[in-house]
Amino acid sequence: MSALAAPAPLRDPQARSRATALVAAVIVLWPLALLAEFRPWALFAAEPWRVMGGFLAGFWPPAHGPEFLGLLLTATLETLAIATAGIALAFALGAPLAMATTQALSVSRLGPGPGRAWREALRWALRLVQTVLRGVPELVWALVFVRVLGLGPAAAVLALALTYGGMLAKVYAEILESSDTRPARALLEAGSGRLAALGHGLLPGAAQELVSYTVYRWECAVRASVVMGFVGAGGLGQLMDQSMKMLNGGEASSILLVFLALVLLADAVSAALRKLLA
């Protein structure tokens, strides 16, 4: 009798799809590496290092004349002001957008309830708005606003508000969706409003991550405001632009040290806030 034939050997049913994904990834990534001229072995040639060494030698010692330090302080404060104002406006734009688009606060999903289709359409449209906002690099927005508002920090602030508003909206919505959504869902099922469900059901679990991401975005805004300084939006970037054009490596390295200090500051603020919310 063949009824007692040996059972088929146990196989992980996911093995085939995993192998397929791996092969597909290599097929897609290899031409991209070629396009990006990704040739890491160039790093091991000696000649470029000598050139680089000469370039870097000009960076020492950091400039520390009182006049330059005064300029540096003003520019640092301006950069901090641009980044902070930009993030504040981005938050004002991104937080409501995130609340409107996140599935974690969808009332029409319960049931599903009334107006499901058009509410989904509204979510989709708002997500499109987010995509447009963050799809345009802040540098491009800055170039646009410099033409409207003239040279100065205001253009950088608006540029940050738009691009970062789109980013905050997207990531906030996703953080809320990947945290434990059952408390908020239970509250919505008990007739709670969306804002109340956000505060009582989602924020207690997600606040740490939301704050962490916001401070990280502030740190990015500091760096971005520097890049926008190159196109005339003021702050450390404008100072850096002038120093580089005058081939003054000492000034450039002082400015870089300030960047480093700002990033460390962002780290400290983030750690302190996370501890506060733990």
Place this chain on the structure above:
Amino acid sequence: MSFRLDAAGLVHPNGQRALRRIALAAAAGERLAIVGPSGAGKTTLLRLLGAALRPTEGRVEVLGANPWQLGAGELKRLRARIGVVHQAPPIPPRLRVVTAVLAGRLGQWSAAKALASLLYPADLSGARDALARLDLADRLFDRCDRLSGGQLQRVGIARVLYQAPALMLADEPVSALDPTLADAAVGALVAQSEASGATLVASLHAVDLALKWFPRLVGLRGGEVVFDLPAAEVTTALLHELYAVEGAVLPTQGNDPAALDRLRPVASKVVPLNRPGCR
């Protein structure tokens, strides 16, 4: 009429059928226990009654309205009058006990009051009173991640007591409690129902607890109502058939078979058992 299900059925989006042709109705203030083996559809049935799931067949009427014919605002107000004790308390660990209990009335509060209550609890004495009925008043300002599983489950019950809804739905509300605490917690829900006239529907794992506190038992198996009887007419034979464990032990508090000794083996027309707290 508190609720009425007419030939209600539910098939999950993945094609799995949870409920079939459920006909069930209760008058305002009635107390029902739903018993049945795990996977029988008890949770799904409660979610239908809570206007959290839309039936795929048949009709649901809750507190005088068909929830799925209401507009968004009316549905929200209807849901605010339904309180649910979830089997796993849906309470974020970082929330304080007082805030978790006060969240019961978010459906009745304005958004401004709800947000302000996160900064300073809007009704300290109300939260304390609800917790006191479950012997938890001393944990008012503790964070929920400092509580044991059983304490957290009682916080979930206190939330519904504070909400004071017209229809209370409890899904295995005492699954994490020891027999003494479980008895007291079900007693608190029953007392709330008696005091406020709210309808109470509880799914319970322990048959003895259901028989002790509820005048009416609904047996559910495979998504269908197997029996719907006054507690006095529920027999061990019926229960054995329900749990399909003829001769084996029926689920009770602490799995103590002696808990069902008062139950008659077969139906008869003798005087109902004396069950404290029941009318």
